Amino acid sequence: MGIRVGILGYGNLGRGVEKAVTANPDEDLVGVFTRRDPKNVSIASDSVKVYSADALEKMTEEIDVLVICGGSATDLPVLTPKYASLFNVVDSFDTHAEIPRHFDEVDKAARAAGKLGAISVGWDPGLFSLARLQAHSVLPDGKDYTFWGRGVSQGHSDAVRRIEGVLDARQYTVPIPEALDEVRSGLNPDLTVRQKHRRECYVVAEEGADRVRIEREIKTMPNYFADYDTTVAFISMEEMKRDHSAMPHGGSVIYSGRTGDKKHVCEYSLKLESNPEFTGAVLSAAARAIFRMNGEGRCGAVTMFDIAPKYLSPYPDEWLRAHYL
Amino acid sequence: MGIRVGILGYGNLGRGVEKAVTANPDEDLVGVFTRRDPKNVSIASDSVKVYSADALEKMTEEIDVLVICGGSATDLPVLTPKYASLFNVVDSFDTHAEIPRHFDEVDKAARAAGKLGAISVGWDPGLFSLARLQAHSVLPDGKDYTFWGRGVSQGHSDAVRRIEGVLDARQYTVPIPEALDEVRSGLNPDLTVRQKHRRECYVVAEEGADRVRIEREIKTMPNYFADYDTTVAFISMEEMKRDHSAMPHGGSVIYSGRTGDKKHVCEYSLKLESNPEFTGAVLSAAARAIFRMNGEGRCGAVTMFDIAPKYLSPYPDEWLRAHYL
Numbered sequence: 001m002g003i004r005v006g007i008l009g010y011g012n013l014g015r016g017v018e019k020a021v022t023a024n025p026d027e028d029l030v031g032v033f034t035r036r037d038p039k040n041v042s043i044a045s046d047s048v049k050v051y052s053a054d055a056l057e058k059m060t061e062e063i064d065v066l067v068i069c070g071g072s073a074t075d076l077p078v079l080t081p082k083y084a085s086l087f088n089v090v091d092s093f094d095t096h097a098e099i100p101r102h103f104d105e106v107d108k109a110a111r112a113a114g115k116l117g118a119i120s121v122g123w124d125p126g127l128f129s130l131a132r133l134q135a136h137s138v139l140p141d142g143k144d145y146t147f148w149g150r151g152v153s154q155g156h157s158d159a160v161r162r163i164e165g166v167l168d169a170r171q172y173t174v175p176i177p178e179a180l181d182e183v184r185s186g187l188n189p190d191l192t193v194r195q196k197h198r199r200e201c202y203v204v205a206e207e208g209a210d211r212v213r214i215e216r217e218i219k220t221m222p223n224y225f226a227d228y229d230t231t232v233a234f235i236s237m238e239e240m241k242r243d244h245s246a247m248p249h250g251g252s253v254i255y256s257g258r259t260g261d262k263k264h265v266c267e268y269s270l271k272l273e274s275n276p277e278f279t280g281a282v283l284s285a286a287a288r289a290i291f292r293m294n295g296e297g298r299c300g301a302v303t304m305f306d307i308a309p310k311y312l313s314p315y316p317d318e319w320l321r322a323h324y325l
Numbered sequence: 326m327g328i329r330v331g332i333l334g335y336g337n338l339g340r341g342v343e344k345a346v347t348a349n350p351d352e353d354l355v356g357v358f359t360r361r362d363p364k365n366v367s368i369a370s371d372s373v374k375v376y377s378a379d380a381l382e383k384m385t386e387e388i389d390v391l392v393i394c395g396g397s398a399t400d401l402p403v404l405t406p407k408y409a410s411l412f413n414v415v416d417s418f419d420t421h422a423e424i425p426r427h428f429d430e431v432d433k434a435a436r437a438a439g440k441l442g443a444i445s446v447g448w449d450p451g452l453f454s455l456a457r458l459q460a461h462s463v464l465p466d467g468k469d470y471t472f473w474g475r476g477v478s479q480g481h482s483d484a485v486r487r488i489e490g491v492l493d494a495r496q497y498t499v500p501i502p503e504a505l506d507e508v509r510s511g512l513n514p515d516l517t518v519r520q521k522h523r524r525e526c527y528v529v530a531e532e533g534a535d536r537v538r539i540e541r542e543i544k545t546m547p548n549y550f551a552d553y554d555t556t557v558a559f560i561s562m563e564e565m566k567r568d569h570s571a572m573p574h575g576g577s578v579i580y581s582g583r584t585g586d587k588k589h590v591c592e593y594s595l596k597l598e599s600n601p602e603f604t605g606a607v608l609s610a611a612a613r614a615i616f617r618m619n620g621e622g623r624c625g626a627v628t629m630f631d632i633a634p635k636y637l638s639p640y641p642d643e644w645l646r647a648h649y650l
Contacts, residue, residue, distance in 0.1 A: 019584055024465060099646055125650045127459070130634055131593075132649040134452070137610045137637035138603075140349060186596075259344055259606055262598040268456075269594075271511075273587040278463075281584055285462045305645055309455055310630040312462035320630055321424055324457040325450045 002028040003291045004062060005284070006087070008053060008079065009069035010034050010041055012247065013092065016280025017067050018044055024284055026314040030063050031055075060086050065287040067091075077102060084110040084117040084301075088294050090286045092122040092279060099125075107301035116294040117301045121286040122279040123270055124148070126304055128253045131268035133305060135255030139264060142257020145183045147196060149173035151249025151275060159224045160201055163217050165209030168237065170244040172200040175251070186256045186263045192227075199230040202244055204237050249275035285312045327353045328616045329387060330609070331412070333378060333404065334394035335359050335366055337572065338417065341605025342392050343369055349609055351639040355388050356380075385411050390612040392416075402427060409435040409442040409626075413619050415611045417447040417604060424450075432626035441619040442626045446611040447604045448595055449473070451629055453578045456593035458630060460580030464589060467582020470508045472521060474498035476574025476600060484549045485526055488542050490534030493562065495569040497525040500576070511581045511588045517552075524555040527569055529562050574600035610637045 005021045007014050010032050021027045022045055031051050034041045038050040051059075056066070066087040070076050072095040080091045084106045093102050102119055110117040120126065124146070132144045153173045160169035179196050182189045201218055205211055215232045218225055235243075252269035272278045286304070289311035293302075310320055330346045332339050335357050346352045347370055356376050359366045363375040376384075381391070391412040395401050397420040405416045409431045418427050427444055435442040445451065449471070457469045478498045485494035504521050507514050526543055530536055540557045543550055560568075577594035597603045611629070614636035618627075635645055 016584070023584070096650070099650060100643065103646060120646075120650055127463075127591075129650045130459075133634050133638060133645060134455075136649065137613075137634075137639075138452075138606045140639075184596075259341070259348070259599065259602040262602050264598060264603050265596040266452075267592070267594045267596075269592045271509075271590040271592075273589060274584065277584040277587050278589050281463045288462075303646060303650060305635040305642070305650070306633050308631050308633045309458050309462075313458060314462075314465075317630070318425065320458060321428060321445075321628060324461065325421070325424060325445055325454045325628060325630070 002026045003288060004028050004030045004064040005287050006030050006033060006056070006059070006063040006066045007069060008033045008056070008066055008083065009075070010043060010050075011069060012276035013280060013283075014069040015044065016274070016276035016278070017069060017283050018048075018280070019277055020281040020284035021067075021287070022048075024288070024314070027284060027288065031059075056083065057086065063087055064291050065090060067283050067287055069283075072098075077105070080117065080119065081105040081109040084115055085113045086115070088115050088287075088290045089117040090121055090283050090290055091117075091119050092126075092283060093119045094122070094125055096125075103301050103303070111300040114299050116290050116299050118286045118290050118303065118307070119301055120303050122282050123272075124251065126279075126282055127270070128251070128268065130304055131253040131266075132255070135253075135257065135266045139255070139257030139259065139266075141259075142255055142264075143188050144253060144255045145191070145196075146251065146253050147175035147180060147183075148251040149175050149197065149249065151251070151272070152244075152247050156199065156201075156224055159221060160203060160218055163214055165206045165214055166203055167206055168204040168240050170202045170240065172202075174198050174200055180252070180254075183254045183256065184265060184267065186265050188256050194228055197228060199225055199228045201230060201232045202235050202240065203232060204240050205234055246273065247275045248273055249278075288312065288314060327351045328613055329353050329355045329389040330612050331355050331358060331381070331384070331388040331391045332394060333358045333381070333391055333408065334400070335368060335375075336394060337601035338605060338608075339394040340369065341599070341601035341603070342394060342608050343373075343605070344602055345606040345609035346392075346612070347373075349613070349639070352609060352613065356384070381408065382411065388412055389616050390415060392608050392612055394608075397423075402430075405442060405444065406430040406434040409440055410438045411440070413440050413612075413615045414442040415446055415608050415615055416442075416444050417451075417608060418444045419447070419450055421450075428626050428628070436625040439624050441615050441624050443611045443615050443628065443632070444626055445628050447607050448597075449576065451604075451607055452595070453576070453593065455629055456578040456591075457580070460578075460582065460591045464580070464582030464584065464591075466584075467580055467589075468513050469578060469580045470516070470521075471576065471578050472500035472505060472508075473576035474500050474522065474574065476576070476597070477569075477572050481524065481526075481549055484546060485528060485543055488539055490531045490539055491528055492531055493529040493565050495527045495565065497527075499523050499525055505577070505579075508579045508581065509590060509592065511590050513581050519553055522553060524550055524553045526555060526557045527560050527565065528557060529565050530559055571598065572600045573598055613637065613639060
C-alpha cells in the first residue's frame with residue numbers, strides 16, 4: 001500500500017492534486033473532503049469517496065498526509081494549523097506578508113502533535129523560490145528577476161469580475177520580451193513593474209453595461225492594474241468558454257550574478273498548460289516528502305527550503321544517484 | 326570567524342574555489358594545499374599561505390571543510406576517502422559509472438570519523454542533477470534532456486592535444502538549435518548524440534605537421550568525436566591565446582512531462598563566462614552546507630540530493646522565507 005493521501009477542498013487545485021496522486025504509483029487517494037454537502041460534489045476518481053470535512057477528525061488513523069486546497073486569504077490560515085494538529089499536511093499558502101505568522105501557527109500545532117506540515121508549496125512560492133535561493137547561495141553577488149506568464153492570474157480575474165456590469169473575466173499576465181532579453185543578457189537592469197509585465201483582460205459584460213466605465217475601472221484599479229499597461233477586450237460568453245477555459249501559466253526566474261569580472265546567468269523556467277494540474281503535481285511530491293521526513297522523526301512546519309530534494313522522489317537514494325546525478 | 330575552508334589542489338578549479346571562498350563573508354580561506362612544491366605555487370590571495378599537502382594531517386583542528394580539487398580519473402578516488410577520515414570534505418567527482426563505489430568509500434571513511442563528505446558537487450553533476458531529480462519527482466510521466474554548451478570541454482580538448490603533431494587544442498561542445506527547439510516545444514523527440522550536439526576544434530599544429538592526418542584522427546576518434554559532426558580549424562598559438570583562453574560553458578536541462586492530456590515544460594539553464602569559477606562557487610556553497618549539517622550531527626557521504634536547499638545559504642531560515650519564498 002502506498003502513502004495514504006487525503007484532499008481537503010475540491011476546486012481547481014484539489015482536482016489537480018487528485019490527478020497527480022492517482023497517477024503516482026506510490027500514493028493512494030483515501031478520500032476527498034469538502035465543506036460543502038458531499039452529495040453535491042462529484043469527483044474524477046470513481047473508486048474514491050467524498051466525505052464531509054467533519055469526518056476528518058475520526059480518520060486520523062487512515063490518512064498519512066492531508067493536502068489542503070483552499071484560498072490563502074481566509075481558508076488556509078484557519079485550516080492548515082487546525083489540521084496540522086491531526087495530520088501531516090501540505091498547503092500552497094501564498095500571501096507573502098503573512099508567511100511568518102502562518103509558518104509559526106502551523107509549526108506550533110504540528111510540533112505539539114508530532115506531525116509535519118509543509119506550507120507555501122507549488123511553483124511560486126515553491127519551485128521558483130528554490131531557484132532564487134539556490135542562485136543567491138551560489139553567487140552572492142547578483143540579482144534575481146521573476147517573470148510570470150503568459151498565464152491566467154486568478155486574483156486579477158476575480159478583481160475584474162467584482163466590477164459592476166461584469167459577468168465573467170479572464171486576466172492574462174504577460175511578460176515583456178524586451179525586459180526578458182535585457183535580463184537574460186546579464187545587464188542587471190532596474191525595471192519598474194510596468195516594464196516587466198503587461199496585463200490583458202477579456203471581459204464578458206452584461207447587456208447594456210457601460211463598457212467605457214468598466215474599462216476605466218479596470219485600468220485605474222490600484223495595485224492590480226494602475227501600474228501596468230493594460231488592454232481590455234469585450235467578448236461574448238461563448239468566446240470566453242471556447243477560448244479562455246484553459247488555465248495555462250508559467251514564467252522564469254532569471255538570476256544574473258558574477259564572480260569578480262566573470263558574468264553568469266542562471267534561469268529556471270516553466271511553461272504549463274494547466275497551472276492547477278502542475279501545482280497539484282508539486283503538492284503531491286511534497287506530500288511524499290513530508291510523509292518520509294515525518295517517518296524519520298521530523299515535525300513542525302517546513303517550506304521547500306527545508307526539504308532535501310531526494311525526499312520528493314519515490315526512488316531510493318542509490319537509484320537517484322545512478323540515474324539523475 | 327567564518328567557516329574555515331582549506332583547498333587541496335590548485336588548478337583552474339582550485340582557483341575558482343579560492344575566488345568564491347574569499348568573496349563569501351561567512352567563509353575564511355585557511356590555506357591552499359598542494360602536492361607540488363609549495364614554493365612553486367603562487368596563489369591569488371596575498372594573506373593566505375600555501376602548504377604541502379602533507380601538512381594537512383596536522384591541521385585537523387584548523388580546518389572545518391576541505392574542498393578537494395582534482396581529477397576524477399586518479400586524484401579524487403584516492404584523495405576524497407583519505408581526507409574524509411580527517412575533515413568534512415567536498416569534491417566534484419564526475420566519472421558517472423564510478424559514483425556508487427566512490428560514494429561508498431567516502432561514506433565509510435567519513436562515517437567512521439564523524440565527518441560529512443559531499444561528492445559530485447558542481448553544475449553537472451550538481452545543479453543539473455537537481456533539475457533532473459526535481460522534474461521527474463513532480464511529473465513522473467515525462468522525459469529529460471540535457472544539452473551542454475556552447476562551452477569548452479576539458480576532456481575533449483585533452484584528447485585532441487594527445488594527437489601527434491598537436492601543440493595545443495580547444496574543443497567547444499555546441500548544442501544544435503533545432504534539437505533545442507524541438508525539445509522545448511514538448512515534442513519529446515528521440516535524438517541521437519549527433520542530433521543534439523556538434524563539436525568545434527581549434528588546433529595549433531607543429532610546423533610541418535600533417536594537418537590532413539590530424540583532422541582525420543580527430544574526426545574518427547571513437548567516443549570523443551566519431552559520433553558527432555565535428556569541425557577542425559587550424560590556428561596560430563597567438564590566436565589560441567587571444568581568442569580561446571576563456572573557459573565559458575553552460576547548458577540546459579529540459580524536462581517535458583504531462584499530467585494526463587496537459588503538457589508542461591520545465592527548463593533549467595546556465596550561461597557561464599567561466600566554468601571553473603562558477604563550479605568553484607557551487608563547491609563553496611556546498612562547503613557551507615556540509616559544515617552546517619555536520620554541526621547538526623550528520624556524517625557519512627552525501628550528494629546535493631541530500632542537502633536541504635536552506636543549508637546552501639548563509640542566511641537564517643526566517644530571512645530566507647521572508648526574501649526568497
